[in-house]
Amino acid sequence: MKNPICYRVTALSDLWTGDIDGKRERLITTGLLGSIRWWFEVLVRGLGGSACNPTDTMCEGRNHCVVCELFGCTGWARKFRFEVLDENGNIKTDQIKQDRTFSLRFIPLRPIREEEWTLLDATLRLIAEYGALGGKTVFKPTDEANRASILYHKDYGLVQIQQFNGASREDLGAYLSLSKWRKVDHGEFTWTSLQHFWCVNGKYLGRENHNKSSFNKVLGRKEPKNQGQQFHNSATDVDRWLAGSQQESKKVFSFKAPARTFGFVKPRLIGFDAMKKRLQDVWGKDGWEFLTGENIIDQIFAKEEDCS
Ligand SMILES: [Zn+2]
Structure with missing residues (x-):
């Protein structure tokens, strides 16, 4: 069996690794693993594969999707043990703070296929270079709008990963379309796919002053801070979907240092052009690049010699 795979990570901001009650000082590894799994699902769907979502209970035992194959589901154990280590190689139990270096270690418990390691490597690259890691960016019903607004000015979850193993897209298509995988109807989760993801590195949305918020x-x-949770009377379904609600997460995330903004569009509701137009209205047209999922897939799976 293959040796453990270890990624050295530097936290560019604090990481949200606490529990659901908001105890921030703890490190709950299931939260980090949940975040990694969530982005793994996004990647798999983006590559045309079938991935269940956390509210889906149909994956069970041998009848499961490609994500559950690696991460486990009822009656099917996860294929690896997941550990977070501190600088000295000890198990980390407290919150991961900005500028700290730590390691994510994946220890195989059963044989893990090359394609699975490739998908995991690509997922971590997606998180580090275009997304964020940790509980506050996992899109789930418990991500209440109220709590999100309290932490509004704080960045969580930006990480730098020192080295990737180098993911090749070769053979992934064949692996993802194996007939043994359970076919999942992505339904209302169709948008949580890399195909519908976008990212702008180097730009952020925020509150410029009391009366102006590019994020809102x-x-x-409405732009003034004290009305920030309120919509204009002319608010559209698109506005409501992007902003989320008590029941569902917002679909736009922005980080100030280092600057990064990313989000999702939804088929038949809002496309990339309309999303980009909204961003142009606050940033202007020049000096930034709007990357869509296709661009990102190309970059993640670029051959090593293409990387600078
Ligand atoms: Zn599944």
Whole structure:
């Protein structure tokens, strides 16, 4: 069996690794693993594969999707043990703070296929270079709008990973379309796919002053801070979807240092052009690049010699 695979990570901001009650000082590894799994699902769907979502209970035992194959589901154990280690190689139990270096270690418990390691490697690259790691960016019903607004000015989850193993797209298509995988109807989760993801590195949305918030403007909400949760009377279904609600997460995330903004579009509701237009309204047209999922897939799976 293959040796453990270890990724050295530097936290560019604090990581949200606490429990659901908001105890921030703890490190709950299931939260980090949940975040990694969530992005793994996004990647798999983006590559045309079938991935269940956390509310889906149909994956069970041998009848499961490609994500459950590696991460486990009822009656099917996860294929690896997941550990977070501190600088000295000891198990880390407290919150991961900005500028700290730590390791993510994946220890195989059963044989893990080359394609699975490739998908995991690509997932971590997606997180580090285009997304974020940790509980506050996992899109789930418990991500209440109220709590999100309290932590509004704080960045969580930006990480730098020192080295990737180098993911090749070769053979992934064949692996993802194996007939043994359970076919999942992605239904209302269809948008949580890399195909519908976008990212702008080097730009952020925020509150410029008391009366102006580029974040609220992009979401179609009223701009003054004290009305930030309110919509204009002319708010559209698109505005409401992007901003989320008590029941569902917002679909636009922005980080100030280092600057990064990313989010999702939804088929038949809002496309990339309309999303980009909203961003142009606050950033202007020049000096930034709007990367869509296709661009990102190309970059993640670029051959090593293409990388600078
Ligand atoms: Zn599944």
